[in-house]
């Protein structure tokens with residue numbers, strides 16, 4: 028290496044420096060015409076159930092949902108019901124929520140029972156590891172081999188603080204499903220240490236893929252979120268994409284668009300407006316203002332030295348504030364201090380993540396199997412010093428009446444848009460929708476979906 032070569036930081040977030048831009052991704056690589064059947068047909072929904080939902084790893088909560096031995100919660104997928112429970116050894120396990128006697132569900136909702144589960148029907152009991160322990164009037168009955176009648180176990184594992192479940196007993200490991208690259212890239216954010224500061228679930232009138240699609244492209248920002256244009260550069264030559272076998276991550280720099288056309292004072296104003304949409308920036312703004320002020324000279328318009336912009340000041344302030352409060356951001360690049368990376372973990376997990384915060388959008392199929400409906404869940408996380416976590420930790424909120432929960436501005440705009448799109452998709456004369464090149468992550472997602480549907484239930 029010669030001394031003139033730039034020093035690379037060897038942080039996983041460096042992928043953005045070399046990953047393809049839109050122009051580098053071969054056009055024609057993906058099918059851009061997506062059949063509308065996929066959004067409205069009960070038959071397709073049924074195929075998805077068999078080929079995807081019953082076969083893949085899916086996020087069912089957070090490890091922190093079950094902090095204590097004996098903590099349990101139920102996860103429902105269509106008409107299937109599973110119990111997740113933390114055992115005496117501290118491991119979270121998953122079981123089919125059905126008693127081995129005559130199938131009664133063992134629990135509903137969530138709770139804690141250190142002594143295990145008691146079926147209310149004929150009072151059989153199971154321990155936290157699923158073993159059948161007690162049978163009512165056992166000595167009066169013909170012998171029953173208890174060891175053959177444990178609860179039916181399903182695979183549960185954790186990554187980045189999320190609990191994943193896979194209903195398929197033949198499933199590959201979660202590590203193989205996500206892949207080492209994904210785990211490597213996520214590790215430096217310390218998602219496992221982030222605390223949930225918002226957790227809302229609501230039924231909405233659109234197919235689950237309308238949600239995934241909506242969060243996989245920035246092409247709708249001008250139409251639906253014009254207020255974000257000042258800070259989200261959607262100049263396509265600046266976005267970077269990493270399309271993996273199943274999953275995808277992309278990044279559009281967090282930058283005042285066409286920064287060279289704005290004065291430093293205007294750039295600073297753009298950053299000040301950000302907390303409307305990215306509330307956790309509030310904690311960084313005071314430091315940001317201090318650094319900006321250090322560049323002010325009395326009586327002169329604000330000016331920055333070469334190489335300094337509002338974006339680089341925001342990055343510096345973010346690293347300083349998080350580090351000063353004892354949080355580890357060493358594994359993240361400067362760009363990750365300001366830029367959100369948009370992740371799509373197949374099939375239904377979208378996450379936007381930046382140093383110190385993340386928001387996840389999960390889209391679950393309608394429990395009744397209606398392709399025109401789904402349940403979305405928005406979970407926001409912050410990486411906080413221990414002494415602040417209890418004050419800011421949110422409890423889950425289930426929206427019963429539409430409109431009862433006011434999402435932050437950009438999310439509210441998406442929430443209102445998605446049912447509108449679904450109504451359009453229901454028109455029978457519209458047999459396909461057409462993706463544009465900027466929607467490459469959407470196209471990639473549908474290509475993975477095609478693969479799973481083609482492989483079918485027996486794959």
Ligand code: FES
Pocket residue numbers: 126127128129130131146147148149150151
């Ligand atoms: S169904 Fe559970 S004890 Fe009979």
Ligand SMILES: [Fe+2]
Pocket residue numbers: 241242247251252437441
């Ligand atoms: Fe949006």
